[in-house]
Amino acid sequence: MHENHEPDRLAAFEAYRARMNRRILDEKKHLGTKRFFSLDAAAYRDGALEARTKELLGLVASMVLRCNDCIDYHLGNCVAAGFSDEELDEALHVALVVGGSIVIPHLRHAVETIDLLRARENTED
Numbered sequence: 800m801h802e803n804h805e806p807d808r809l810a811a812f813e814a815y816r817a818r819m820n821r822r823i824l825d826e827k828k829h830l831g832t833k834r835f836f837s838l839d840a841a842a843y844r845d846g847a848l849e850a851r852t853k854e855l856l857g858l859v860a861s862m863v864l865r866c867n868d869c870i871d872y873h874l875g876n877c878v879a880a881g882f883s884d885e886e887l888d889e890a891l892h893v894a895l896v897v898g899g900s901i902v903i904p905h906l907r908h909a910v911e912t913i914d915l916l917r918a919r920e921n922t923e924d
Contacts, residue, residue, distance in 0.1 A: 809915050812871050843876075851880040855890050858909075862894030865901065867908050874909060878916045887913060 824833060843853045854876040861869035877887060891909055895902050 809871065809875070809912065809919070812868065813875075816868070816872070851877075851882075854880055855882065855886075858887075859890055859894045859897070862891065862902055862905055862909065863898040865898070865905050867905060870905060870909050871912050874912045874916060878913070878920070884913065884917070 820836075824836060843850055843857065846853075848856075854873055858870065858873035858877055861873050874887070877890075882890075891906055895906055
């Protein structure tokens with residue numbers, strides 16, 4: 800089981816992301832940046848594919864692109880959307896097969912993040 804040596808990693812990431820997104824969108828006035836952020840948010844809304852499915856796709860893409868911030872973001876949304884550990888494990892396996900062995904460090908990170916998210920769920924009950 801997960802050794803909780805980084806209990807605040809997710810909270811710190813979420814606070815940093817929110818703070819910096821506010822700064823980028825409120826203080827920086829570049830219209831192209833604001834449009835990109837809007838496009839990104841719109842890509843994950845319900846459409847022909849449910850938003851829930853799109854989050855899983857985002858997770859796999861983030862694993863293959865090796866972005867731990869994106870992995871944490873999408874895992875948080877996937878857990879909130881109700882994906883089981885078994886479903887997440889299958890998605891992570893697809894990412895590993897597509898991305899190859901270079902994805903392994905990010906697989907470790909993802910598994911730890913899932914443990915942290917599940918621990919958070921257990922403390923909220």
